[in-house]
Structure formats: C-alpha cells, structure tokens
Amino acid sequence: MSKDVFEYSSCYYKFHLREFETSTNKGLQCVWKKELIEGKLYFTWRFSWDDLQLQRISGFIGDIIWYWDTDGNPSKVEVNVTDQEQMVKTEINDSYFNHTVRYDYTLIPIISKTDNELYDEMFLPSDKNDAILEVDGMQLHVNRSFLSYHSDFFSALFSSNFKEGQMEVIPVKDVTYEDIGLLLSTIYPKTLFPNDETVPKLLELADRFMIPSAIHHVEYHLLNNTKIDNEKLLCMADRYGMDLLLEKMIKELDTVAKAKKLKALSDYMELSDKTKGKILDKVMMII
Structure with missing residues (x-):
C-alpha cells in the first residue's frame, strides 16, 4: 500500500x-x-x-x-x-x-479501508448496541432490534424463549468473522454492496441467517451489473427465490442452443419443478 x-x-x-x-x-x-x-x-x-x-x-x-x-x-x-x-x-x-x-x-x-477494518468499526461498542455476539473467537457488538427486524434467525436467537437470549455474550457457531461481517455489511448504514466475487457467499449466508434484504441487494446487482453467465444466474435465482432475476433469465432463454447449455449444467437437476416447467414452456415457444 x-x-x-x-x-x-x-x-x-x-x-x-x-x-x-x-x-x-x-x-x-x-x-x-x-x-x-x-x-x-x-x-x-x-x-x-x-x-x-x-x-x-x-x-x-x-x-x-x-x-x-x-x-x-x-x-x-x-x-x-x-x-x-x-x-x-x-x-x-x-x-x-x-x-x-x-x-x-x-x-x-x-x-480505502480494508473490509476487516470496516467490519471492526461496525462492531464496536456504542450506545446504539445492546447485545454481543461471539463469532470466530471475537466479540461483535450489535443492536438486537435492528438484527431482529432484518432476520428471523436473529429474532429467534435474541428471544427469551431460547437460552441464548438470556446470555450476556451469545455464540454464533460455524461462521467466520469475515463472513458475518460481509453479510451484515449489506444491511448496515455504511453499506458494502455485492459484487460478482462476493455473490455466492452472500447468498449462502443470507439464506442461512434468513436475511431477505441481503438477497434483495444481491438480486439488484445481478439484474444490473453482473458478468456471471445467464445459466448460473438462473440457477441462483431459482435456489434463492430471486423472482425478478428468474423472470429476466427465462425471458433471455430465447434459443434452443441456450436451452441445451442450461440443461448441461450440473445444477440443472436441482432446479425446482416450477422453474423447470417455466423453462419447458419457453422452449416450446422457441421450437
């Protein structure tokens, strides 16, 4: 530097x-x-x-x-x-x-600051934060209401019905500090917007931690700025419920060659029956 x-x-x-x-x-x-x-x-x-x-x-x-x-x-x-x-x-x-x-x-x-420097600032103690998460051996100061509003996972975690909700420091397992920082940075005020490199991890994390607003951020990026192949985008859209992206990908499936390329993907068999039906309807319109 x-x-x-x-x-x-x-x-x-x-x-x-x-x-x-x-x-x-x-x-x-x-x-x-x-x-x-x-x-x-x-x-x-x-x-x-x-x-x-x-x-x-x-x-x-x-x-x-x-x-x-x-x-x-x-x-x-x-x-x-x-x-x-x-x-x-x-x-x-x-x-x-x-x-x-x-x-x-x-x-x-x-x-510019590194992502980790931005995460460190985001998780500092402040009068706006009233809970502590322990992730990857590090303590993250967060706001219960804010996370609960965005995430059913955190809403349940902070609930008095769960033992974690009564703990002073709440552990979150099987996730790294960098991953949780990446995920929460998409919804915090100083937003870090998705890019093609972070999209797969963000979708996986947003799905696991039930943060639909993070998925919406990813979908906006994929609709407007991505260079990822259409076939992969269609599979992502189906898996993570990005309806606008799925509609766009189906619309752009306008040749038999594109349909064959999609069919050849290893992820094709994982598509939902509903999406496979939409693809079949589109192919019938082409031929």
Whole structure:
C-alpha cells in the first residue's frame, strides 16, 4: 500500500492545442485538455488509476498549478477525485493564444479501508448496541432490534424463549468473522454492496441467517451489473427465490442452443419443478 505523494510537472505546450498530453506517473494517468463546455473555455484534467486499486487507492486530493510562459503568477485548482475519469476543470480565456502553458500537480492518495477494518468499526461498542455476539473467537457488538427486524434467525436467537437470549455474550457457531461481517455489511448504514466475487457467499449466508434484504441487494446487482453467465444466474435465482432475476433469465432463454447449455449444467437437476416447467414452456415457444 503506497502513501507516497504523487508529484508531476509537464512540459510547456502551445495554448492553441486541444489536447496537450496524456501522462502516467507511478500508475496514475492524467489526460490534460482544453475544452469548450457550455460556451466557456476550460483546462480539464481527467485522472484514472486502475493499476493502483490493488493498493487500495480510491482517489486523490491535492492541487494542480499551471503557468503561462509570460506570467510569473501561477494559478491553482484544488483536486478531490474519488471516481475514475472524474474531471477537474478551471475556466480560462483565449487571450494567451500565441503562448505556452504547463502544469504541476501534487496529489496525496486516498487509501480505502480494508473490509476487516470496516467490519471492526461496525462492531464496536456504542450506545446504539445492546447485545454481543461471539463469532470466530471475537466479540461483535450489535443492536438486537435492528438484527431482529432484518432476520428471523436473529429474532429467534435474541428471544427469551431460547437460552441464548438470556446470555450476556451469545455464540454464533460455524461462521467466520469475515463472513458475518460481509453479510451484515449489506444491511448496515455504511453499506458494502455485492459484487460478482462476493455473490455466492452472500447468498449462502443470507439464506442461512434468513436475511431477505441481503438477497434483495444481491438480486439488484445481478439484474444490473453482473458478468456471471445467464445459466448460473438462473440457477441462483431459482435456489434463492430471486423472482425478478428468474423472470429476466427465462425471458433471455430465447434459443434452443441456450436451452441445451442450461440443461448441461450440473445444477440443472436441482432446479425446482416450477422453474423447470417455466423453462419447458419457453422452449416450446422457441421450437
């Protein structure tokens, strides 16, 4: 993980150019242009840092300073970028048409927290938490009412009808700290949204701990952002009751070749009779 300051100085360029340069500095790419936006002229800088995400760099803050060759007074614009390709801009005029311009930047990377650091914050003692779960040898401070609202499993666990409901520290077995953190982070205020990598584990955990809202978060991701194969999505939708996703997958089952590919899956025989019936109806419409 790098916390080094990113510093860069460009060469001088003729002002009449539209695109001055694309630079790469320690994995941080910057495209510097002159653009006409809504009738006004701007210098723009767009930053991207795909190669730095493994270092948990999620953005940059700092300054850009640019200089005219004829003017000893530099101009400055503040930088605070947290989205890839986010634009930094500053308005200019065209009175320097025959002159040259350059810029410097000094940027400090924003380091995102690891998932475990976020989980640690989520489970700290506070006046909003009134119960303690013991998971994987660690104590998690949680709110009974909040978890009970989202989960029939936790509602029963906290109930006075169960011995665990009377315990000061309630053990939750056969689950890791990382897994329970991943699951509960989908419903806590500082939400960590699902991605293709976490989807299988999230669905398994949400089903076990009876948290339908976590499944709804996963379904939204799978409906809008996933790259998982349709056949696998259909099996997931059937198994975990994601009706909107199942409807979409059945709708997209529009060729015999796709139907054969689905039939070849090892999970096909695990599909419910209701879903198999829907697939058969769709195939009959195709042939």
